[in-house]
Amino acid sequence: MTTPITTIAQKEVRVGVGCLVTYKDPKDKQTRILVGQRAGSHGAGTWQLPGGHLEMFEEFEQCARREVLEETNLNLSLKDIKMITATNDIMPENKKHYVTIFMWCQIEPNDITQVKVMEPHKLQGEWEFITLNELKQRKPLFSPLQKLIDQHDLSFLD
Secondary structure, eight states: OOOOGGGSOOSSOEEEEEEEEEEEOTTTOOEEEEEEEEOSSTTTTSEEOSEEEOOTTOOHHHHHHHHHHHHHOOOOOGGGOEEEEEEEEEEGGGTEEEEEEEEEEEOOGGGGGGOOOSOGGGEEEEEEEEOHHHHHHOSSBOHHHHHHHHHSOOGGGO
16 A cells, blocks of 8 residues: 555655746736646645756756746746745645745746646646736645745835
């Protein structure tokens, strides 16, 4: 008999990278952020940013670029990806502990047409672009993203 994944305790702290992919809508001048709803892993049903695990010897920018491409089909320029902050995410209910590095990249409005679901087994529905205010109202958020919103100044996205 195998043990369900949710009861296996993580043995070390893992590093996750989440990327705020944004664009400024030319119609209403509002910044919109790319989000999707998690499926098939811890945090299933919560809203997230594109991202994933940092690989050995990988720079944060490279990880953000790789994960965004793998998940959304967007090919970000390394020079445009910037680090915002990090959060310490202890998830006792999942027996997990992560440090999440949050990155940011602004894309051109015409780039949004390239976005598509590349890993349908990891996402419920489609990727969506929403405003920061809409993101703050979206529930439930993946716990690292909720912590980012609760504890950090994201006014540069307004």
